[in-house]
Amino acid sequence: MTEKMSRKDFLKAAGASLMIAPLALEDLDSGQRSPVQELGKQKGVAVDVRRCIGCKACQVACKAWNKLPAEKTEITADGEYTNPTYFSGITWKIVHFKEIGDYDNEVEGTGGLKWRMMSDNCKHCMEPSCVSVCPSGALWKRSDGPVLYDVDRCIGCGYCTMACPWGVPHFDDEIHAIRKCTMCHDRIDQGLEPSCVSVCPTDALKFMTLEEAKRTATEAEAHGLYTYGLDEVGGTSWIFVSDVPFSEFGLPEYTSVTQKGYETDLLVKFAGAGLFVGGALLAAIKLYAERRESIAKEGGD
Ligand code: SF4
Numbered sequence: 629m630t631e632k633m634s635r636k637d638f639l640k641a642a643g644a645s646l647m648i649a650p651l652a653l654e655d656l657d658s659g660q661r662s663p664v665q666e667l668g669k670q671k672g673v674a675v676d677v678r679r680c681i682g683c684k685a686c687q688v689a690c691k692a693w694n695k696l697p698a699e700k701t702e703i704t705a706d707g708e709y710t711n712p713t714y715f716s717g718i719t720w721k722i723v724h725f726k727e728i729g730d731y732d733n734e735v736e737g738t739g740g741l742k743w744r745m746m747s748d749n750c751k752h753c754m755e756p757s758c759v760s761v762c763p764s765g766a767l768w769k770r771s772d773g774p775v776l777y778d779v780d781r782c783i784g785c786g787y788c789t790m791a792c793p794w795g796v797p798h799f800d801d802e803i804h805a806i807r808k809c810t811m812c813h814d815r816i817d818q819g820l821e822p823s824c825v826s827v828c829p830t831d832a833l834k835f836m837t838l839e840e841a842k843r844t845a846t847e848a849e850a851h852g853l854y855t856y857g858l859d860e861v862g863g864t865s866w867i868f869v870s871d872v873p874f875s876e877f878g879l880p881e882y883t884s885v886t887q888k889g890y891e892t893d894l895l896v897k898f899a900g901a902g903l904f905v906g907g908a909l910l911a912a913i914k915l916y917a918e919r920r921e922s923i924a925k926e927g928g929d
């Protein structure tokens with residue numbers, strides 16, 4: 629039995645996510661080798677929503693590896709278990725929880741409902757909008773997959789947050805720059821899996837080559853399952869498979885939208901905002917000029 633198998637078996641037995649955190653921390657530094665040793669090859673992560681048990685070990689591991697502080701969370705009025713519900717400069721990983729009508733499963737006594745959970749983060753797009761809008765060149769796509777950034781080059785304009793189809797990058801007040809998931813590029817460089825993948829006790833997250841991730845999703849699609857990331861906005865390095873539509877987790881549908889189409893839409897919005905601001909500015913200048921003229925006529929100062 630491999631070291632990885634033993635750890636996962638132990639995690640399965642341990643069960644509770646509170647127990648998983650310290651184990652994950654210990655394991656992250658143990659120098660395990662990932663199954664993807666071919667450095668330079670495009671990497672991908674296959675996410676299988678059906679396997680996720682919502683333990684949030686991935687969330688904890690992300691915080692631990694990237695030394696991110698805890699986020700103040702709250703229980704929402706509708707009993708939402710997704711917590712936090714949003715990405716921020718210090719929350720790079722979210723686990724969406726959704727109770728869904730399970731009409732095929734009524735006989736099993738689930739009351740016609742089932743839970744589905746989805747581990748979510750920056751999807752490391754093939755043609756990232758965040759990269760293309762950044763005016764200071766602070767973001768870039770690495771040839772093997774991760775979309776990275778240089779905090780020293782970030783000017784804090786927030787265009788990447790607006791441009792990202794999922795609102796992933798966020799400004800961090802502490803470091804005065806945007807921050808987001810880096811796909812654990814520092815671990816990949818050492819032949820390791822991203823930290824979230826390495827602790828998932830059910831293999832809901834699997835690190836592989838992009839080619840394998842795409843093949844896994846294409847096969848799932850052929851069996852009637854839903855996929856996300858094969859085509860969306862030009863394709864992504866994190867590819868998701870589910871037995872329920874991704875709209876259940878609040879993910880927008882971009883199935884027929886290419887990255888270019890998405891960006892054109894975005895430009896129209898930016899242009900619209902620009903025209904509005906420009907129009908308001910012109911109106912203010914006109915008012916100011918008229919007021920000056922009337923004061924001058926009245927002989928005022
Ligand atoms: S998901 Fe958003 S932040 Fe991540 S690479 Fe794509 S556009 Fe950039």
Ligand code: SF4
Pocket residue numbers: 679680681682683684685686687723745747827828829830831832833
């Ligand atoms: S993806 Fe894995 S580690 Fe994350 S919540 Fe689901 S089962 Fe737990």
